[in-house]
Amino acid sequence: MRQAWDKFKENTTVHRLVALCLIILVLYVARSMMNTILLTFIFTYLIVHLIRFTQKKIPSLPAQVIVVLAYLLVIxxxxxxITIYVPILIKQIIKMSHSLIKFYQSDDMNWVSRYLSHYISNSEITTQAKHGVTILVHALTNFGTLTIAFFMSLIMSFFYTIELNSMTEFSHTFLQSRHLSWLFEDVAYFGNKFVNTFGVVLEAQFFIALCNTAMTMICLIIMRMPQIIALGLMVFILSLIPVAGVIISLIPLSLVAYSVGGLRYVIYIFIVIMIIHAIEAYILNPKFMASKTELPIFYTFVVLLVGEHFLGTWGLIVGVPIFTFLLDILGVKSVKKKKPQILKIEDKK
Incomplete structure (x- = not known):
């Protein structure tokens, strides 16, 4: 028995596979906390990078000061x-809703109104009303849960980054375990890989989303479209979805454009989205991804579909980073190492 255990610990491939399965099992059990886990990782990743970047420019500035200033700025x-932009955003969303209602009530959309009237008249109104109330309650519950997860993630990431050096030193003590050092080494190995690949892809997609949003908003301002802030926020959120986000944003933008300028504005929006998509595909992706995390469009859509199935909305945002992480640990497509790592572990052959 002891000999079999020693052979198991000496076989790096086998015990790393076991460690990976254990990590997946733990995450599956904790899937109800996935919002908090992912948000905490994202906030921590961003703050740690801010610390590293600032200390390169100002080496004498303590990390704790950077963290406190960063979180004061976030607060x-x-x-x-909440006090200024949310009320404006709500007003613009209401105006945009009124514009869409006016669009559907226009003469050009009479056939839609007749179809909906026929559908409603032949359905059980009570059932439809109950279904609508259920959806509304579910949406409000999800919003409340996400808000709590957001603030809990801020608090947890604050305590992690304010004691960053202590956290690193304490985490190293697990590697000295007499019985499970192999497990903690494997966890650290996968953690470093995850931070590396996940961080690279997420960071790149974030900058791509900012560029897409800036270009779209400039075009919308030139076209004198209404509710610029609401539309800009929608474009930014959808742009966090690789490839498909820009295409999805075309639908609501086209509806608003039609309500403002008719078919001519819809054509303008199509041209704008096509140009922005081309810039993303041929300029932004190669630049920000550095040609090391790019995936063919077919693979991207498959990953998005699978990610949405297993992780819901989060799967659309983190599906590609997770897939890139799996490609990295399988040795199919590696990503250049980026600092900071969780723990420095030598890669055993």
Missing amino acids: ALIYFA
Whole structure:
């Protein structure tokens, strides 16, 4: 028995596979906390990178000062967003809803109104009303859950980054375990891989989303479209979905454009989205991804479909980073190492 255990520990491939299965099992059991886990990782990743970047410019500045200033800035932004921009956003969403209702009530859309009237008149109104209330309650519950997860993630990432050096030193003590050092080494190995690949892809997609949003909003301003802030926020959120996000944003943009300028504006929106999609595909993706995390469009859509099936909305955002992480650990397509790593572990052959 002891000999079999020693052989198991010496076989790096086997015990890393076991460690990976254990990590997946733990994440599956904790799937109800996935919002908090992913948001905590994203906030921590961004703050740690901010610490590294700032200390390169100002080496004498303590990490704790950077963390406190960063979170004070985040709190200030949240306050201004709630008190100033959220009311504006709500007003613009209401106006946009009224524009869409006006669009559907126009003479050009009479056939839609007649179809809907026929459908409603032949359905059970009570059942439809109950279904609508259920959807509304579900949406409000999800919003409340996500809000709690957001603030819990901020708190957890704050305590992690404020004690970053202590966290790293304490985590190293697990590697000295007499019985399970192999397991903690494997966890650290996968953790470093995950931070590397996940961080690279997510960071690149975030910058791509910012560029897409900026270009789209400039075009919308030139076209004198209404509710620029609401449309810009929608474009930014959808742009976090690789490839498909830009295409999905075409539908609501086209509806608003038709309500403003008719078919001519819809054609303009199609041209704008095609140009922005071309810029993303041939300029932004090669630049930000550095030609090391690009996937064919077919693979991207398959990953998005599978990710949405297993992880819901989060799967659309983190599906590609997770798939890239799996490609990296399988040795199919590696990503260049980026600092900081969780723990420095030598890669055993």
